[in-house]
Amino acid sequence: MHQVFISYIKSHTFINRKTLLFFLTFNFLFFGLDFILAQENSFTVVLDAGHGGHDSGNRGNGYYEKKIALNIALKIGKKLEKIKGFNVIYTRKSDVFVELIQRANIANKANADLFISIHCDAFTSPKVFGAGTFVLGLHENERNFKVAQKENSVIFLEENYEKNYDGFNPNDPESVISLLLMQQTYLDQSIIAANSIQKSFVSNLKRKDRTVKQAGFVVLKYTYMPSVLVETGFLTNSSEGAYLNSSKGQTNMADALAKAIINYRDNRNASFQNTSFAEESNKVEKSNKLNEQLVFKVQIAASKKKLDLKPYNFKGLKSISRVKNERLFRYYYGSTTSYEKAKKLAQFAKKQGYKNAFIVPFLGNSKITISEALRLSK
Ligand SMILES: [Zn+2]
Known part of the structure; x- marks a missing residue:
């Protein structure tokens, strides 16, 4: 298309150089700018439904974490796919087993902007309930370690896990330190995304806020992008378990998550546009x-x-x-x-x-x- 346009101009020698330049500039503005805008506005999110196949996840109150996580992921995707500029990728769309490292690989290959792993929590006391979002970090306490241990233990179901995860041991709290390094670059953005999700759970759904926390999740280690893990609620709590297992509950959770993702993308785009101005004003300050x-x-x-x-x-x-x-x-x-x-x-x-x-x-x-x-x- 561009080539044809240029040779058309060249063949009409009555057009002088200035006019040619004008046409070329116009041509760039018309097509080039459009391309740049399209690139800036496209946003790839990877929806990772936890567990699957022979890994059922937690079975609190007899429910299946793997089914609930998948339903929520598919519902989020259905919403986002309708929005212009959204590119949605799933680590699984059916009841199959996917290794943790494979989930990260899918996201890395897609060069995604955000990775969201979706889960349901479980606890020994049925009284505990609420929704929480994790970013990769040192376990701040015993409870956070336990959550990560539960989600990481799936690697024992994988062959070659010792080789794939550099000798990582889910049962050793110290072992997580080696996990931290890869994700540190994206920690700020991951926390912003996690905050957006928690805010949406609380303001849109009035879920109990278990806040943003850090713990050592294997699935978050190997991604090269802002990444969060959502524990949508406790299957071991009778009313929260029933809610998450219901179609209405899953739709509500998916809506709240979709809103949070859109909000994260919009704010991120806005801050990109402001960066150059911020750098300019910094220079003035720094010259002193x-x-x-x-x-x-x-x-x-x-x-x-x-x-x-x-x-x-x-x-x-x-x-x-x-x-x-x-x-x-x-x-x-x-x-x-x-x-x-x-x-x-x-x-x-x-x-x-x-x-x-x-x-x-x-x-x-x-x-x-x-x-x-x-x-x-x-
Ligand atoms: Zn899980």
Whole structure:
């Protein structure tokens, strides 16, 4: 189409260069911009119905977690598929067994914008109820560990699990630390998505709010995108179990989740559009800080949990510093005024297992971009 248009212009030699340029620019604006807008507005969400096949999930009050999770996932998808710009991908659409790592692979292959794993909870006391959303992190307490252990134990049903999950042991609370590193890059966005979901459960459905929590879920470890795991409610609670097992309950939960996903996408798009303006205004502020020292640090982890800055918490790395920002603690390795040395520090951190370690330049206490830092250090 473009080619034909250009050769049409070329063959009409009465058109001078300026006019040609005008046509080409017009052509780009007309087709190119449209393409860019379409790309910006497309949003891929992966809906992961927990369990399936010979893994029934929890059987609280005789219900099947795998069936409820699948019904909710399919209902969310049906809603979102009708909305322009939404691309919906399922890790399963029927009652089949899918390995945890395979679920993450499906999402990674699709280059998805958001991964949502859907589950139902169970507890020894039938009194406990409510909906909660998890992001990957250190278990903050025994209960969160138990939830993750329950959802992770499925890997024992998989062949080769020791090889596939780098020796991860679901029954060992310490084993989760190795899970954290991959997802740290997406933690901020994952928490935003999780908050959007909890808000929707509470405001649209008046579900009991079990809030956003962190725990070590295997299925969230291997995804390269913001990822959350939703425990829609407790099958072991008689009224919540009956609600989740009902068609009406599943439709309501799916509606609330679909609204939360749309809300997350809309806010994300809005913040993308504002980024360039924010960067401009930052520059003005930063030019006053030229007297402050420029240092490079290597970010290795981010967590809601405040960790002691001891080498045993950081794979033996020393010189760890911690910065609290909003709800998160960020952990940095080393501090140097040389960018070249910082690169070596990052390499070493990666070798120690922090595969997503990256360099963050600071001017005084403010983070700046690498390009700004390199300009300043000239
Ligand atoms: Zn589950």
